[in-house]
Amino acid sequence: MLAEISSQYSWIPKFVVEIFLKHCFACQVRKPVKQQVVSKSIISLGVMNRLQIDLIDMRTRPDVVSNDIVYQWILNCVDHFSKFSWAYPLQNKSASEVAKRLRELFYVFGPPRLLHSDNGREFVADVIQDLKVSFPGMYFVRGRPRHPQSQGCVERANGVLTAALGKWLTTTKSLN
Template identity: 45%
Template structure:
């Protein structure tokens, strides 16, 4: 079992506190990390649910198994709708929940609902869709008994070192430009960026040394070239002429072998170089994915 192996999907009924056209909350949770996502919905139509799930999958990846509380037929229709947008998507309809899992899921749905009600009271605002992202962030940043650390840390590593109180003070002071930040805040930002940035150093590739270390080229180069033109002043006997022809044939064979070895060496180097480039590309993709996820959660935090 691992991250995004099994995704739990459920609905929270908000019709008693209707926010305009929004009546439902689509609540999804990763079974392994307990990391949650939530989306406001106008209806429980399959198309609406699939659109929200695709939005999540394109940011975090698709799960292998999608399940919901006693709604296997509905999940099957959602998976079918998802595949109309992504034909390469392979998701299994999860099995029915046991009583213990069902109780756990209901507990988490209640936590989300009660926390959202608290947000409504504190902000004196019935437009709960505006506070949904903030509420989910607070839940993901709270420790759970089952994994001992926060879901946020389980997915992204240690929490951000930003001082939330400090940023709230800056906000009340109407500081909006980076150049207007106090120097101690700038120093903290630089320290954080140095910890999170991935610095890539590229060294010039020495082709000769690389090939030599791979034993793809001979360590010693011998000059086996024989003269092809003899001075007209030198008279050769028939025996010497035959010997010369034999040596010329040998030389041509040697040159042909050397050319073939060089060609094989170049092919081998090209294969190694392509493998290296693929590895670097995969590492770069992982870095970009991490930064995108960080930007996504930074955006959520602004609400």
């Protein structure tokens, strides 16, 4: 509305237009109503109650321009309650390598009650399903397809981790 009025009456100062719009009843009625996004927040009751996992692709990073990278993926695991994060370098994103790293984590810290992942093939494979047999008290939850907001905690942690790694890779010129 402000841009509309300013384009027709450019000689009127902006603060005068804002005062007019604030007191104009018709302008207030015509203002679009902002829709509130209804989201159901995830509640965690303790440490290792819900663990969100995701993979970060390091092959497409702008600060990594070489093809001789040993570790091309990072398995990022975030405890939803404490926001504590574990990151494991992976040579490929095979389900067996992901399962191996998850077992290492679970043997040290214990398995979570809920393991929350996206629908990537590396998280749906039989090797990952075998974790259910090894850790019978653990449940698997998958987010909606093509909806990263369903596991926002690990997605935010991915952003923080990639930003920090990008700075480190740029300053050290290291690829691994």
